[in-house]
Amino acid sequence: xxxxxxxxxxxxxxxxxxxxxxxxxxxxxxxxxxxxxxxxxxxxxxxxxxxxxxxxxxxxxxxxxxxxxxxxxxxxxxxxxxxxxxxxxxxxxxxxxxxxxxxxxxxxxxxxxxxxxxxxxxxxxxxxxxxxxxxxxxxxxxxxxxxxxxxxxxxxxxxxxxxxxxxxxxxxxxxxxxxxxxxxxxxxxxxxxxxxxxxxxxxxxxxxxxxxxxxxxxxxxxxxxxxxxxxxxxxxxxxxxxxxxxxxxxxxxxxxxxxxxxxxxxxxxxxxxxxxxxxxxxxxxxxxx
Amino acid sequence: xxxxxxxxxxxxxxxxxxxxxxxxxxxxxxxxxxxxxxxxxxxxxxxxxxxxxxxxxxxxxxxxxxxxxxxxxxxxxxxxxxxxxxxxxxxxxxxxxxxxxxxxxxxxxxxxxxxxxxxxxxxxxxxxxxxxxxxxxxxxxxxxxxxxxxxxxxxxxxxxxxxxxxxxxxxxxxxxxxxxxxxxxxxxxxxxxxxxxxxxxxxxxxxxxxxxxxxxxxxxxxxxxxxxxxxxxxxxxxxxxxxxxxxxxxxxxxxxxxxxxxxxxxxxxxxxxxxxxxxxxxxxxxxxxxxxxxxxxxxxxxxxxxxxxxxxxxxxxxxxxx
Amino acid sequence: xxxxxxxxxxxxxxxxxxxxxxxxxxxxxxxxxxxxxxxxxxxxxxxxxxxxxxxxxxxxxxxxxxxxxxxxxxxxxxxxxxxxxxxxxxxxxxxxxxxxxxxxxxxxxxxxxxxxxxxxxxxxxxxxxxxxxxxxxxxxxxxxxxxxxxxxxxxxxxxxxxxxxxxxxxxxxxxxxxxxxxxxxxxxxxxxxxxxxxxxxxxxxxxxxxxxxxxxxxxxxxxxxxxxxxxxxxxxxxxxxxxxxxxxxxxxxxxxxxxxxxxxxxxxxxxxxxx
Numbered sequence: 001x002x003x004x005x006x007x008x009x010x011x012x013x014x015x016x017x018x019x020x021x022x023x024x025x026x027x028x029x030x031x032x033x034x035x036x037x038x039x040x041x042x043x044x045x046x047x048x049x050x051x052x053x054x055x056x057x058x059x060x061x062x063x064x065x066x067x068x069x070x071x072x073x074x075x076x077x078x079x080x081x082x083x084x085x086x087x088x089x090x091x092x093x094x095x096x097x098x099x100x101x102x103x104x105x106x107x108x109x110x111x112x113x114x115x116x117x118x119x120x121x122x123x124x125x126x127x128x129x130x131x132x133x134x135x136x137x138x139x140x141x142x143x144x145x146x147x148x149x150x151x152x153x154x155x156x157x158x159x160x161x162x163x164x165x166x167x168x169x170x171x172x173x174x175x176x177x178x179x180x181x182x183x184x185x186x187x188x189x190x191x192x193x194x195x196x197x198x199x200x201x202x203x204x205x206x207x208x209x210x211x212x213x214x215x216x217x218x219x220x221x222x223x224x225x226x227x228x229x230x231x232x233x234x235x236x237x238x239x240x241x242x243x244x245x246x247x248x249x250x251x252x253x254x255x256x257x258x259x260x261x262x263x264x265x266x267x268x269x270x271x272x273x274x275x276x277x278x279x280x281x282x283x284x285x286x287x288x289x
Numbered sequence: 290x291x292x293x294x295x296x297x298x299x300x301x302x303x304x305x306x307x308x309x310x311x312x313x314x315x316x317x318x319x320x321x322x323x324x325x326x327x328x329x330x331x332x333x334x335x336x337x338x339x340x341x342x343x344x345x346x347x348x349x350x351x352x353x354x355x356x357x358x359x360x361x362x363x364x365x366x367x368x369x370x371x372x373x374x375x376x377x378x379x380x381x382x383x384x385x386x387x388x389x390x391x392x393x394x395x396x397x398x399x400x401x402x403x404x405x406x407x408x409x410x411x412x413x414x415x416x417x418x419x420x421x422x423x424x425x426x427x428x429x430x431x432x433x434x435x436x437x438x439x440x441x442x443x444x445x446x447x448x449x450x451x452x453x454x455x456x457x458x459x460x461x462x463x464x465x466x467x468x469x470x471x472x473x474x475x476x477x478x479x480x481x482x483x484x485x486x487x488x489x490x491x492x493x494x495x496x497x498x499x500x501x502x503x504x505x506x507x508x509x510x511x512x513x514x515x516x517x518x519x520x521x522x523x524x525x526x527x528x529x530x531x532x533x534x535x536x537x538x539x540x541x542x543x544x545x546x547x548x549x550x551x552x553x554x555x556x557x558x559x560x561x562x563x564x565x566x567x568x569x570x571x572x573x574x575x576x577x578x579x580x581x582x583x584x585x586x587x588x589x590x591x592x593x594x595x596x597x598x599x600x601x602x603x604x605x606x607x608x609x610x611x
Numbered sequence: 612x613x614x615x616x617x618x619x620x621x622x623x624x625x626x627x628x629x630x631x632x633x634x635x636x637x638x639x640x641x642x643x644x645x646x647x648x649x650x651x652x653x654x655x656x657x658x659x660x661x662x663x664x665x666x667x668x669x670x671x672x673x674x675x676x677x678x679x680x681x682x683x684x685x686x687x688x689x690x691x692x693x694x695x696x697x698x699x700x701x702x703x704x705x706x707x708x709x710x711x712x713x714x715x716x717x718x719x720x721x722x723x724x725x726x727x728x729x730x731x732x733x734x735x736x737x738x739x740x741x742x743x744x745x746x747x748x749x750x751x752x753x754x755x756x757x758x759x760x761x762x763x764x765x766x767x768x769x770x771x772x773x774x775x776x777x778x779x780x781x782x783x784x785x786x787x788x789x790x791x792x793x794x795x796x797x798x799x800x801x802x803x804x805x806x807x808x809x810x811x812x813x814x815x816x817x818x819x820x821x822x823x824x825x826x827x828x829x830x831x832x833x834x835x836x837x838x839x840x841x842x843x844x845x846x847x848x849x850x851x852x853x854x855x856x857x858x859x860x861x862x863x864x865x866x867x868x869x870x871x872x873x874x875x876x877x878x879x880x881x882x883x884x885x886x
Contacts, residue, residue, distance in 0.1 A: 022400055028392025029401075029409060032479065035472045036416045039427045046430075083380045098320035107324075114328040121334060121592040122533025124503075124560045125583045128567060129337045132580075155327060161385035172729040176792070178690055179723035180743035180799060181715045182307065185316035190746055194733040213420025216535040218558070220567055244536060247426045255430070262423045273418045273495045277411070303758075307746025308715040 008075070016260075045265060047259030055260055059227060060242075066253050070261050072228050073242040076143070077265075080222070080238055081212050083147025088211075089204055089249075096162025096200075101188055119156040123216040126152055131220040143229060143236035146222030150211040157210065161203025165196035202276040209272035213265060215240035236261025239265045302556035306567030338587060341580030344573060349606035353581060357547040359562075361571040368585060370546040375586070378463050378538065379531035381552075382470030387524055390475050394482035398510050410483075417476035425540030428469050431593055433460040433541055436468065441553060456551040459543060464552040466542040474527035481526055481601065486512050522600030529593040533586065535560040559586040626792055632692070636663040636703075638803055644685045644698035646679055646688070651855050653679045657698070661850075666825060666834045670841060672885070675854040677837040681805050683719040684835060686714040697814040701777035703802075728788035728810040729762065730761065735845050737776040739791055743799045761861035766794035767819065767824055786817025804828065806836045810843070822847050841881055845869050850879035 032169035054069050061068030095115075099108050130149040135141050169192045177187040193200070222235040224245060229236040237263055345353065349366065356367025397410060437460030448454045493511040513520075526555060543555020544565055559582045570576040632696075637660045644657040654676045657661045661667050661684075669677045679688075684709065688694040700707045707717060708803040740759045741749075749755060759776075763769040768790045772783070780791060789809060797805060808823070810818035825834060825847050838844050844851055845865060861868060861877045872878045879885055 014503045018503035021505040021508075025396040025400055028389050029396040029413075032389055032393045032475055033409070033412050036412060036419065038431070039419060039424065042427055042431050043423070087544055091326055094320045094323035098317075098324040101502040102317050102320060102325065111324045111327055114331045115538065116594060117331050117591055117599065118327065118334075119531055120533070120590050122535065122560055122586055123582075124533075124535045124563050124592055125334070125338070125587050128563060128580060128583050129334050130335045131567075132341055133333070152330060155330070159324075159327060170729070172725065173688070173731060174690075174758060175725065176729045176731070176795075177742075177746075178687065179685060179718055179725075180716035180746075180795070181305075182743060182746045183313055183715060185313050186746045188316070191733070191742070192732055194308075195731065197733070206376065209418065213418075213422070215420070215422045217562060219564060223568065240420060240536075243426060244422050244540075247422070247429060247540065258426055262426050265420060266423050269418050269420060270415060273415060302753055303744065303749045303751075305719060308713040577735070 033065055039118055040266075043263045044257060046256070047261075047263035050256050050260035051263065055257075055264075060257070063251065070237075070239065070242055070257065072225060072263075073237040073239045073261065074264065076222075076229065076237040077212055077239045077250070079236055080146050080150055080218070081208050081233075083143060083232070084150035084154050084211055085204070085208060087148060087151030088207065092155050092158025092204075092207075093162050093200065096166060097188055097193075099159070099163040100166035101184075101192070115159050118152070118183065119160075121153075121213050123153065124219075126217040128219050130217065135221055138233070140233075141200040141220070141222050141235040143222055143232040143234065146218045146236065146238070147232075149217035149221050150214060153211050153214065154207045157207035161207075162196075162200050162268070165199035165203065166192055168199070169195050183251040195264060198280055200282050205272050205279075206276050209269050209276075213240055213269050215244050219244075294327075333516040334587070338580055338584040342577055344577035344585050345581040346577075348574065349578075353578075354585065356365040357548055361566070361575045364572060365576050366574070368559070368578075368582055370548050371557050371559045371562050371582060372585070373548045374463065374466075374542065374546075375532060375558040375560070378466040378470055378542065378556065379534075380533050380559060381464070381467035381527060382474060383524060383528050385467060385471040386475045386478055386527060389471070390523070390527075391482060391520065393475070393479045394486060395508055395512075397479070397483055398486040399504070399512065399546035413476055413479055416472070417480075420548060421473070421534065421536040422540075424469060425537035428465070428537055428541040429461075432468070433465050436460060436465060445553065452550040453552050456549070456553055458553045459555060461541050461555055462551075462553045463542065463549075466538045466556065466558070467552075469537045469541055470531045473534060473537060474531050477530055478523045478527040481514075481523035482520055485516045485523065485601070488519075489515055517599050522597045524599060525593055525597030529590050529597060532590050532593060534558075535562060535564050539564050560581070621672065637661065638663045638703065639835075640699075640701045640704075641680075641683075643754045644680070644683060644696070644700065645685065646676075646697075647704040648691070649693035653857055654683075657859050659852060659859060659862055661833065661835060663833045664829060664831070665850060666836060666848040667836065667842035667850040667852065669837045669852045669854060670839070670844050670880075671854035672880070673839065674856075676857045677805050677854055678840075680836060680852075680854065681723075681807055681837050683724055684805055685718050686722070686801070689714050695773075700831070718745075719799055720801050721803040721805060722799055722801035723805045724793050724796055724807070724809050726753045726814050728790050728792045730783075730788050731741075732779070734780060735777045736772050736780050736783070736791060739780045740794050740798050741847050743795060747799075758800070759794075762794040762798040765797050765824075765828065767820060768789040768794055784817075786813050786820065789813060789817070789821065790824070793821075797828075802830065803833045803835065806834065808837055808839060811839065841869075853880060855880070 002066070044266065054067060056069060056074065057071050058069035058274045059071065059072050094110065098112060103111065126149045130145055130152070134148055136143040138145070153193045173195065174187065177191055182191075218241050219239055222238065222241075224241050225235050225237040243265065246254040246261070251253075337576055345366065349356070353366065354368050354372060355367035358365050358367050360366070388557060393413065397406060401409060437458055440460045441460070441464070444454045445458050445527040489512050493515075494507050496512045497507040538558055539561040542558060542561055544561060546557045546562070547554065549556070563579050563582055567576070567579050570579060633830060639659070639661040641657055641659040641661070644654055645652065646654040657680060668679060671677050682688055683696060684707075688696055696708065702717070702721065704710065731742065734742065737759060741755045741760055744755055744758060760769060763772065768787060771787065778790065781789060789812075793809075810821045813821065822843065825836065828834060829849075836848065846867045850862070851865045851868040853860045853868065855876060861872055861874045863873070868877060869881055872881065
């Protein structure tokens with residue numbers, strides 16, 4: 001026996017189906033937002049209490065002793081990001097300038113393709129490559145090696161956002177500058193870069209935040225340091241590595257410090273991300289995938 | 290108005306700098322050089338990986354990838370357990386992430402009230418900003434114990450007759466790695482899917498509405514049907530990201546180089562193996578085998594990303610401003 | 612008016628002999644100018660002499676090559692891929708396109724103002740006016756300040772902006788922005804100012820001010836203005852060139868073009884029989 005379907009009941013069934021699907025999509029969105037909320041919650045619950053003055057100013061204590069902090073790791077992370085930027089920003093920005101201002105179809109395709117490959121390179125691969133490249137010849141890990149690995153990771157991110165931001169500078173500006181007899185390179189440096197500076201800066205900041213959270217490239221290039229590093233040719237401590245080492249270690253005290261370190265690291269990463277949105281004043285900062 | 294003398298534009302002579310073709314050429318060359326360094330870097334990465342793997346390639350040949358014994362002590366190395374672990378955890382993670390991401394993307398582009406849209410997008414993109422090690426930390430101490438005591442326990446007792454859910458439930462294992470991977474790749478799949486949906490012109494949706502379609506029918510007909518390629522591409526990109534994930538996976542996968550039928554069994558991925566063993570490699574052959582794992586990982590990731598771009602049509606130039 | 616066969620719209624004209632004897636000085640002398648863009652010919656055998664210290668208008672329907680001709684005069688096509696320029700143009704007797712002429716130097720002497728104003732957004736008003744000078748090597752602050760004030764006065768903008776020179780250029784109205792662009796060009800103290808439909812994006816009031824400005828400037832500069840507004844050409848120019856489909860139909864005193872043109876096609880255009 002076939003069920004009789006009137007246009008009315010058919011419509012009602014379709015509407016019900018639609019409502020169910022919409023509800024499912026709402027649920028999906030909620031589910032997707034949950035992990036972040038949970039992570040934040042647990043970090044705050046387990047880490048906030050450990051964030052005192054000593055955490056930010058003291059070195060890790062030897063095994064068995066309580067207290068101490070991650071001061072060297074925090075400073076080390078900043079140092080590494082600085083080193084990384086020293087490599088990533090010049091190559092990325094200048095390369096992006098080439099793509100936006102000088103490059104032509106085929107060369108640009110090749111460069112963008114290469115940048116995409118670099119972007120998709122797993123972070124651990126960067127670790128072993130830079131190990132072979134720098135650590136072996138230098139006969140030891142160093143902050144330089146770690147900074148180099150992170151810098152390599154920044155390049156594809158920065159080159160892409162720089163190209164995007166410069167391409168947004170309208171052609172009419174180029175024409176105006178040309179008509180004033182301004183040399184091409186001066187237009188690029190003094191006018192185009194200035195016009196695009198917010199977007200480029202945002203791209204740099206987001207790339208820096210991204211590499212600041214990376215652990216894998218540092219595992220073999222700068223596995224950590226219990227003390228303050230006296231020079232950049234020594235390994236330097238970093239927050240992500242310190243968190244990792246503490247997390248997989250057997251001591252509760254280490255775990256406690258790991259939560260605290262994670263809270264600091266996450267806070268900094270989120271702060272830069274939010275800050276980037278504020279700088280560009282719009283809600284579509286250059287995409288860092 | 291303006292007196293002639295006051296507005297005479299001929300004023301004191303200035304000397305302009307003589308035109309400097311060399312400066313223009315030099316700057317252009319500099320930018321070109323930097324762009325070329327990007328290309329050279331790819332070559333460098335490939336070369337270093339090959340160089341490092343040479344010993345292992347010579348010794349094991351292609352059989353390396355199907356051999357399932359990994360024995361540093363006796364110098365016998367095979368990549369099969371890692372390839373298995375990498376693919377199973379990544380594909381499983383993708384399987385879990387895709388519906389959630391698509392549902393979220395549909396929510397964001399089609400269903401969300403406008404006041405909610407931007408905050409929701411921001412929240413989801415913040416998830417992408419969480420460093421892998423932090424997710425791993427949370428994974429070990431919060432997620433895994435909860436999964437072990439609740440869903441896994443239930444699955445193990447209710448469906449334990451299936452090989453998939455058999456065996457001891459440690460908490461860490463392939464399934465947990467898949468869950469963590471899913472969490473990590475959801476933001477990018479959602480983001481790309483959203484962009485794909487946005488390229489569907491509003492007129493298509495309006496036409497479907499005008500024909501009396503329900504909301505879901507509009508989405509299905511006007512949006513999803515034209516976005517199939519893009520959705521596949523988004524999934525591929527997510528997969529590419531999943532394959533390379535190191536820290537969070539290493540922390541929850543259990544790190545045992547075995548192939549097992551059970552989802553609860555510990556496993557090992559290419560990236561985790563390198564992360565755990567490289568620093569204390571027992572021999573040159575061991576290091577070389579690890580390099581070869583890295584090479585394999587890189588090639589697989591590149592292939593996945595190329596496929597993704599073919600599907601989405603990226604690697605294109607950004608459009609010039611007017 | 613000589614009886615000539617009606618030339619239908621769509622038919623490129625033959626080049627007439629120059630009917631106007633321009634007494635020296637002449638700013639530009641254009642001979643046998645032909646321009647192609649990726650194989651498509653945009654200008655055909657243009658011969659023209661542009662007089663100094665006067666306003667020459669270039670009129671014609673859309674797509675006839677007015678802007679193309681204008682941009683030949685300051686070598687803007689150097690930047691366009693696929694552009695090919697053949698023929699000879701001299702500026703005060705010197706060959707503009709010879710291989711030992713640097714286009715940068717040309718553009719210091721021949722300034723340009725565009726249809727849509729394009730002040731640089733990342734700069735203040737003051738910085739916009741002096742940018743051409745500064746990026747061409749002029750560093751002395753006093754010179755920059757002096758030139759800036761003169762240029763802004765010439766552009767009839769000084770009184771309106773003198774108290775807010777440090778503000779961003781985009782705060783100004785459309786008409787003010789266009790006058791800012793004119794000031795920016797004038798700061799270079801060019802001998803020629805090319806204007807490509809300078810007022811077409813502006814309201815009538817702002818347009819009027821730009822036209823006033825042009826009439827004042829002609830005392831000191833040669834001005835060549837492309838316009839699609841015939842009444843404007845009649846108001847401000849001393850000489851008019853009528854272009855059609857890439858060819859020069861007629862070039863004469865403005866008064867003659869608009870009251871008693873020699874070519875039927877010109878008469879058809881200026882009386883509005885086609886546009």
